[in-house]
Amino acid sequence: MTRLRLLAAALALATTATGGWLARGWLEDSQRLTAERAIEQAIAAAMARESEIAGAVETRLAELEANERIIDRGIIREIEKPIYRRVCLEPRLVRLLNDAAAGRPPASADVADALPNDAATAD
Structure with a gap:
């Protein structure tokens, strides 16, 4: 047991x-x-x-x-404006801007013709 x-x-x-x-x-x-x-x-x-x-x-x-x-x-519209196509500028002003961009001194006759009478004679 x-x-x-x-x-x-x-x-x-x-x-x-x-x-x-x-x-x-x-x-x-x-x-x-x-x-x-x-x-x-x-x-x-x-x-x-x-x-x-x-x-x-x-x-x-x-x-x-x-x-x-x-x-x-908007940028495309800006480029198409006529002010960027040299439509408004006279040829002597374009020449003056190109000379300034290239760093060349402009001819004295161009400066006297392109600028107003007061600005051309200022010191």
Whole structure:
């Protein structure tokens, strides 16, 4: 009988140890699952927030692209104005401007003819 009691005690001890080991495994698995779900929720919230920001940036970039096109059109209009085609200037004024751009001193007759009377004689 003592052997039977010892065997029953050993069996009860083994069952208790195995049950405790299984319960500890279930607890750890439950904790890991809770942590994984919290991480997934945080990632989903971050992705939603970043998607909103990306949408706002794309909208703003689309607006900036439209503004860029308007600026380009404005520059094209500036270039086509007749003032840049030397239509308004007389040939002696064009010669005077070209000499100034090239760094050459203009002929004294050109300066006297191109400038008003008061400016040509000023000291």
